[in-house]
Amino acid sequence: MLHTRYAVVAFFAFVHGKELETPVERLINYHYPSQYVVQRLRKGQDINIDGHLEEDAWSEVPWLDDFLDLAGPRFDGWKEASRDYARRFTGSSNPTRVKLRWDDAFLYVAAELRSRSVSASVTGHCADLQSEVWPKPVLPYFDDDFEVFIDGSQSNYFYVEFELNARNASYTTLWSQPQAGLGSVAPECGRPGSGLQGVCCNTTWNGGKGLCDHGVEREGGSWTLEMFAESLRPGTGMISATSNTTEMWVLEIRFPILSRRSSQEAVLLPENSPTVELCHCSVSAQPHGDQHGGLLNSPVSQRLPHVQAEKLHPANGQRFWWATFANALHAPWWSKLTAADTKHPELIKQRCQEEIRGDKQRYGFSQFLLDANNAAPTCYYEAASQNLGGHQYMHNPDVFGYLQFESTPDAASCRNVFWLSRFLLAQLYQAEVQYLMNRNFGNGTYTSNLVQLLNPSVCDISNACNATALQQALDYVNVAIHVDGARSGKCVRYAIPAVQTSNWTGGPCFEAHVSYTIQRKGDPSKRRLIRGSINEARLMSLPDVGQRWDSPNADWLCLDKVEVLLASTYV
Incomplete structure (x- = not known):
């Protein structure tokens, strides 16, 4: 496991009275989506x-x-x-x-x-x-x-x-x-009873067949954003x-945005209602003509992770x-x-x-x-x-x-304060899977050694990993990687050496955590610790800070309004 200690430093440089970009600002400006x-x-x-x-x-x-x-x-x-x-x-x-x-x-x-x-x-x-x-x-x-x-x-x-x-x-x-x-690379869906999703994709295209791999993955064939009955459309x-x-x-x-009935009533299913695992927008075995899916909605059997x-x-x-x-x-x-x-x-x-x-x-x-x-x-x-x-x-x-x-016209763009966390976690995931699948490196294991993940043969642009950008970010970000080779049941095990084949027979597992401190420009009293994590099933977890208008001090939690504080040397 790797960790760092934060050191509060002044990190703005001035030349002839002009403010220059810091290394982390250059990183953000170059890579921000x-x-x-x-x-x-x-x-x-x-x-x-x-x-x-x-x-x-x-x-x-x-x-x-x-x-x-x-x-x-x-x-x-x-x-x-x-x-x-x-x-x-x-x-x-x-x-x-x-x-x-x-x-x-x-x-x-x-x-x-x-x-x-x-x-x-x-x-x-x-x-x-x-x-x-x-x-x-x-x-x-x-x-x-x-x-x-x-x-x-x-x-x-x-x-x-x-x-x-x-x-x-x-x-x-x-x-x-x-x-x-x-x-x-991506994890296969969990088998029924695994505690994770048993359906990888759900679509009415071709009866729900052919979009997912056949084998460990499973498909549904009933989900649509449209109204089911022609007479009810639009x-x-x-x-x-x-x-x-x-x-x-x-x-x-x-x-x-949300699943609806034709009466405009939201489809809210009680926990004990009889749902069908393969059906996104019906409450019984046959799709109802007055229901459809939404960009956000899912029934009890396909619940969005950790949030309504x-x-x-x-x-x-x-x-x-x-x-x-x-x-x-x-x-x-x-x-x-x-x-x-x-x-x-x-x-x-x-x-x-x-x-x-x-x-x-x-x-x-x-x-x-x-x-x-x-x-x-x-x-x-x-x-x-x-x-x-x-x-x-x-x-x-x-x-x-x-x-x-x-909600207001001409609102300014607020660059997402969690982007730096997402940027690192996405690449750490790719590097971990590459490390595990490559016989020259992990040969069936993940690693908690960040130096091994930064190897250009592991973190490579062909798997959307940028070793140079990761190294630059590590001056500002704490990284902790937990590897558990013994845990089983809900972990993805990627096959070796076949890139696309994985299963849920259990272990090894990993979870990567990143954190960094932001401070409002010109106001050192306003700070936040930004955290995020990702696991071997590619589930990314980012708290609500700055993601919602109703979160504390949301008005200043934009990357353009904060300084990312420099971290100390790694231990």
Whole structure:
């Protein structure tokens, strides 16, 4: 176990009367993720979900518009390559932009997406998705699509994925915890009776089949943000709309924040009510036609960790969610594929591989992704509102951007005081799993030795770990890592050497804790100790300090208003 002692020091330097960045401020300014201030709708304001952004509610708020490669700093020159991809595929170096608003019931999302040729073949929603080009099962990202990922609990658990294409084809999935894929590691779901989640994902797409690994993981097939019964839509459920020109498509989405009945009554289940483990939004074995899911809600059998869903509602004081938006773009030849072409997946795969080879000649690397796990291979480039620090897969919530909810117009951005904790914990998790799975290092064990985790072969950008940034942060942050090789029952054991296979047969376990002290700039009497933790199941725990408007002194608990105090040398 490692620990540090705090030493209060003055750490601002001045040259010719000008204040310079401290090392920790440089770290924050360089790595802090995208953040969008979501303004509450004013009294009397409405948004008509029709795919046209003509309301004052949209014109009075800014765009979130800096979309770059999903993986980010995985390769040198990635920003320039990202702009070049966008120009080649869409005609614009920055073709995607997003706006958001909120009220007591809904989160509203609008987006404009430029393209050289707006096209899509997939139609329908959830279980009814179909295409005249692609064999079933199909997904909206078989076309260029827009994707939303939201983790309202800021825990890596119970986050929502939504995808939509230019023909308004959509599907939603509730992920109880991150999914592994494209090199990203994640725990499997706990088996029933393990004390943790028994369902990894729950979606009406394809009857709930095919999104999760089969084996230890389990899937559900009933969860949706929509109203179940067509006659009740839109009701209080999700609705979306798109409008298209030849060079751009526009979308609007209205997400319900909490689960609702059509009567507007929240679905609150008593602890002893008969629930079905696989069903997110029904109270009996069959889905009810007047119910739907929400961005936050889960029934007793799928409870958000350590907190009631209602408490996470912005109207109840919640200030931040994690969120990232993405635009999957295909090479120009993709939209010209026919049903005859898709009967020969090996030829499509060859064309994808040719695209990747061309990238490597052009840039020295490729940001193109090849996914051969579907009915036919899909290959695409994915631009996101927040890069994932080296991950090539969206399912890494602890590196998402932030949504900051505000009730007053023109509220200033408040950079999340817990970000530094999240930044370190996310990387420590990746390093611990890499250490355990690598026969040259842990060979089946975790480590409490931070020096071992900082080894560049363990903490590497390919697993979204930045050894240099971690080392810089350690001048300010206490780290304690507890490793227990004997505990069993609720711990993930990652297999060796297979990166994607893990199980819940028990042990070894670890829990990493970080802490640092902040002090209000110019007022040493105002201080807070910021703490956070993460375990081998990737459950991140961050207390409420600064995350809610109703927390003590929330008005100054922003990274821009505080100093992070320097720590002493490590013992």
